[in-house]
Amino acid sequence: MHTAQRIIRNYRRKRLSVCISLAVAALFLTLSVRFISERNLYERQITDFSQRAILSIEALLAPLEKVGEDLAPLVGHTCTEAHLPLREQAARLQIVRAIALIDNGVLYCSSIFGARGVMLNQLQPGLPSPVQQLLLSTDQVLLKGTPVLIRWLPTSLNGQSGVMQIINIELITSLAITPDHPLIRRVLFNVGPNHLEYGSDVRPPPEGERESRQVFPSSRYPFSVTVIGPTPEYLAWRDLPGQLPLALILSLLIGYMAWLATAGRMSFSWEINLGLAAREFEVFCQPLLSARTQQCVGVEILLRWNNPRQGWISPDVFIPLAEQQNLIAPLTRYVMTETVHQLHYFPADSAFHIGINVAASHFHRGAILDDVRRIWLSAHPHQQLILELTERDALPDVDHRMVRELHRYGVKLAIDDFGTGQSALSYLEKLHPDVLKIDKSFTAAIGTDAVNSTVTDIIIALGQRLNIELVAEGVETEAQAAHLKQHGVTFLQGYLYAKPMPLREFPQWLAGRTHPPARHNGQAIPVLPVQ
Template identity: 35%
Template sequence: MPLTVKATRTSKTRYLVTLVSGALPILLGVLILYWQAQRTLEQNTAQNAIEAVRQFDLMLDNTALAAKTLMPLAGSLCDNATKLALREQVTRRPFVRATTLSWQKNIYCSSLFGGSHVSPVNPDDYVDGRLWLMNGNPVTPDSALLVYRLTEGDRGVFASIDGYHLTNALRLISRYTELVLQVGPHWLRADGKVHSSATPVFPVAHYQLASSRYAYHVVAGMPQEEVWRYMEARYPPLFSLVVFFGVLAGLFAHWLQKRACAPTHELRRALAANEFIPYFQPVVRGDTHQWAGCEVLARWKHPKEGLVRPDLFIPLAEHSGLIVPMTRALMRETAAQLAPHAGSFIPGFHVGINISASHCHDLELVVDCQEFLAAFPPGQITLVLELTERELIVPTDITRQLFEALHRLGVMIAIDDFGTGHSSLGYLRNFNVDYLKIDQSFVAMIGADALSRHILDSIIELSGKLDLGIVAEGVETAEQCKYLATQGVDFLQGYLFARPMPADDFIKCLHDQ
């Protein structure tokens, strides 16, 4: 049900609202699906890069083992036994294409040429002196090679991996992810060509992962159109569902607008029908967690809409001037429901009720409080009025008389949501306040945000210096509870202890306590 003070919309405006209400869920749904597709592709790309590194590490493990095995032969004669040992490693070790021995930076014996081919070695070609991604060798000049070099003094052993194995890994790990093997300034993609230009940057799901054991890294990613291709392939049912909910939202918005009625009239009707009922949220002591009181929260039990939250109707009630009779009705209903069970309360049981600026225009609130307190045995409860800041309470002679009269009755004054409004400090200066209620936004940041914690600590310190009681709202975790208790907060309130509940449930829980 719309609760607004705006004039009735024109037919053109209603249809525009209907159209926007239907289009927004569709647009939002498509954006969410696009974001989800991006996230999925990023995860897939990362997993493919990890798998590529695992495969290349496995290949290099074999070359490293072959080189280590052959190292004792480096520097010896390139006789038949040496050549046989070189070829044996090529045969026994997976992925190893060729093995070579060097002495004093000159290759003199290999599994391919024996001792007939001698060539110098340039250590600068090798990244960290170990790896070189090259275009090929004299046997296969157009086939990439990854050469592993192991040296001990003047001795050296080389073991190479054929580009066929490298490109197979890049091509077969994923159908959609493009993978690039980069060793120093050279890089190889699935086409088998070694490049020396800048490494490609992928527009979608770009990911780079370095090996922790060898001097290379893998770059992975996808082309720009891959997100939409993925969505078209995987999300057709979800697209239909998004459109369905968009149409449903548009129809619902149109139905709500058609059945709209004057909000002030609806509030007056609900007030006359006693549809505003109290809910109670316990307030516990910070040290013992014993129930010390409760806050009374208004709920609208609408015959068609069900239970309506206060943030949907309290601002309208204040704007329309109905907040005073609504609060008066709430106080009477609260007294009627709690008074028969007052014997179960500890002496001085706190009952907190919110008031706004509209209550401070005259002294009628004093009469309302007198009637409320008269329903209970003397001293059995303490009425706490919580000042809200939705409307500013201006200090005047009337307000000063009002708060003095309330204090003479034994009514206490609390500032609700302290620290969030522009007038909190002004209330402290102008009114005789008894309690500060810390806003739940500061409590929620305990352990997460240092600035909010410092503000919270400052509020607690301020209350101590002013000799004011303090209540922390919105306590939801054991960590928050422990921190507040350690700081000496008097009272705690929040879902950790209990949610707002109707009177019957509250009385039952109170008896259990």
């Protein structure tokens, strides 16, 4: 077992390491967030640039669709009839270098040269074609060797006739795919197997092993844009040293705040909260027997804590510390919730009562009423709930109106460890308890000449005079049990009948009335004082 002093000393030794860990974590987290933020920013900038380039090229190509459809009926007409409309359309479109009509594979009319008679496949291999195409090629007629974009629109089923539009791709590259240094070093315009880079000729795709390459396709036309440059991760790493001063300042501030926050908290509140979150607490029960019939009529719910960092911690340690740190109410809620989840271990009988310890502070502003409604009553239990109010709390703080409301819910109130705390007879009048639990120190004094033995008889007489049920705790001998029964004590509780046990072992005890040792994970544990 660990004492409160040892726990506090361990906490103090860990204080500095916790503060340093928080500072280092804040430094790492700040740099990580800044790295991710910068990387995402660069990724968005690259994507935005590529989408703008694609939208610009699509906007330039869009008018060509209407022109091609308007000129398609001219295919098959003489060049004398078609030449003027070809020239007019070419003049209207700034990006078009020339428009040509092809009939049965022969380019017979051009907006620039007029009538011609050249096989199309000699000028552009792959044309004519039965499907629409967008080709990136070089000019073989007007400005030989310069890059051009060819749009082919077939007008016959066999694809041997159609309209060919030759587009000045250099204008497109200057408007849409100019690199944005240093984020984007190179931009490629891709059509089929060929690629065009700003300021270069049509060529196969370049090899850039050390640079990031991202391809963004058009959703309307068969082309894509490739951007080449440093990876977003590289750019983010490059900028990260500039974020270091701010991250250091923030981490030092976090460490200092943690130091201040822990300076006055040399308690075990952090461990208790962590134990609640990790479900390290285990609910035990100790049976109560009828003094007259020797039958089990209820249980008192107890709390045990196997802390993986400190080992088994006595309730005599963590209960007072929890009260000091205002954590007794969360512990009580935990006990009530765990008990509700394991009610199937107990007889489904309204005469069977389940006692749960509560603190007077839990009654503040009706908190206990809310918890009873939300946790206990919502489960619709068959068993009788008894709230055991310990006397070391300031009992006058308990509003008697709360007690009346609890009675309205069918919940009984007991005063635990009666006679050992700050009790006064006026408490009994104000609170109207249903049960008085005689502290085990008085039970142990039965049959001796100690003053406590006389006090025990007085408490019993007082309970009988006020018509309050009596429970004697700490019954360990038959002589004690006989004395208590003879003097009219209603219920008995103690090692004579059963030690505290996990709830799952209660059905076996109830069936065989054996005394199983309290165990946890296969290992016997010391039985702790009732809390």
